Amino acid sequence: MMERVNIIGGGLAGSEAAWQLAIRGIPVQLFEMKPVFFSPAHKSPMLGELVCSNSLRSDDIHSAVGLLKEEMRLAGSLILQAADATRVPAGAALAVDRELFAKYITQKLEDHPLITIQREEIKTVPASGWTIIATGPLTSDSLAQALKGLLSEEYLYFYDAIAPIVSADSLDYTVIFRQSRYGNTQDAGDYLNCPMDQAQYECFVNALLSAEKVPLKPFEKSVYFEGCLPIEVMAERGLDTLRFGPMKPVGLIDPRTGKTPYAVVQLRQENREASMYNMVGFQTKLTWREQARVFRMIPGMEHVEFLRFGSIHRNTFICAPKLLSPTLQLKDYPHILLAGQLSGVEGYVESTAAGWLAGVFLACLVHGILPPCPSAETAHGALLHHLIDSKPERFQPMNINFGLFAPLSGRYSKAKRPEAYSTRALTVWRAFLSQIDKVAPVRSGL
Helix, strand or coil, X not given: CCCCEEEECCCXXXXXXXXXXXXXXXXXXXEECCCCCCCCCCXXXXXXXXXXXXXXXXXXXXXXXXXXXXXXXXXXXXXXXXXXXXXXXXCCEEEECHHXXXXXXXXXXHHCCCEEEEECCCXXXXXXXXXXXXXXXXXXXXXXXXXXXXXXXXCEEEEEEECCEEEHHHCCCCCXXXXXXCCCXXXXXXXXXXXXXXXXXXXXXXXXXXCCECCCCXXXXXXXXXXXXXXXXXXXXXXXXXXXXXXXXXXXXXXXXXXXXXXXXXXXXXXXXXXXXXXCCCCECECHHHHHXXXXXXXXXXXXXXXXXXXXXXXXXXXXXXXXXXXXXXXXXXXXXXCHHHHCECCHHHHHHHHHHHHHHHHHHHCCCCXXXXXXXXXXXXXXXXXXXXXXXXCCCECCXXXXXXXXXXXXXXXXXXXXXXXXXXXXXXXXXXXXXXXXXXXXXX
C-alpha cells in the first residue's frame, strides 16, 4: 500500500488538502491537536472550525473572492460543499451555520476510508516523508519554534481580532430594524440594523476610545491586518472613521423616521435558527467587562446577552517569497509543503484555496510528477503568484483582489472590468483543471 502523507492541522486548509489527496487515492494521516490542546481562539473539537466570523464574504462571481469560490466549486472543494450545504441568509455574502459547517467537514473526513485522523499535538517538523503543514495563524508555540529554527527566518505576524456574538432574544426590535443596504424598505432584509443619531454616535465613539483594552504581552507589538482592524483602533483614526467604515448608514432607511440614520451597527445572522447574531465589523481587543459596558450603549442592545465576547490573537505566517517554491514546497526542505494562512494568504476562502493547491500539488509529487501551476489569470494563480513573486522585504498577507491578477488585454471600463476578469479566469481555470485531471485524476468509488 502507498505510504501515508502527513497533514498537520485540521483547519480549513488542512481539511481541504486531506480531501483532495484522499479522493485521488492517496492515504492521509491528518494530525489535529484539538481537543488535546486548544489555541486561545478555538473552542470546538471539530475540524474546519471557523473562529473570526461565519461569513465567507461575497458570493458574486464578479468580485474577486466570489470568483475564487466559484473556481473552488468547479474544483470539487470540500469546504465549499460544506458552506453551500450549511449557508444562512447574509445578502450577497456566503455565510454559514458554524456548527453545522464544521460537523459536515468532520463527518466527511472521518468517513473517508483513506483518511486517518490522529488527535495529538505535533511539536516538531518531520525530518522525512511527504508532509503538509497547515496549522494556521495560531500555530502552537512548540511547532512555531521548531519551524523558526528549521527555516532560520524570523516570523512575520499581525494581530487578528474576533467580533462578539449576541443572542437574538435579547435585542430590542422596537429600535432595531431588518434591512439590507439599498433594499426595499417593505421587504425583510438579511441584516439587523441598530440606528444611531449624531449624539449617540459621538458618545459611543468617546466611550470606545476610553475603554480598557487587553494589553499585549511585553514581547509583542501591535501590527494589525488592515482588513480586520479592531473597532477601537479604527476609532482612533478620527471621529468619523467608523461612520464611513463598518458603521456607515448608506443605503439604509430607518422605518421609524423614514430617514437614513447618522450611523448604524449591523448584525448578521450566525446560525440557521437565527438565534445568534454577529456584530459586523466589531472585532475588538477590549476587555470583556468593557465590551459589555460599551456595546450596550448601542440602541437596541441595551440589555443584550453576549454569547461570545470578542478577543484578540496573533496570526503567524512565513515570508513566502523567500521560503516557498511555486509548488508550495519549502525550498530547502522539499518534502514539506505549507498551506493556509501560515503560507501567507489571508482569509478563510484564501486559506482553503491554498489548501486545495497544496493537496493537488502533493498528489502529483507523490507520483513523481511536477505539477502544473495555475496562471495568474485565475484567482488561485493570482494568490499563488502573490506568495511566490512578491518582494520579500514588503511581503504581507493578502486577501484575493483583482489587483493581484494578470492585467487584462484590451480596454474595459471600470464597470466592465470585474466581469472581464471573471470570464477570462473561469475559462483558463477550466483548462487548468483538465490538466490536473490528466496527471492527478479523482478516483471513482472512493
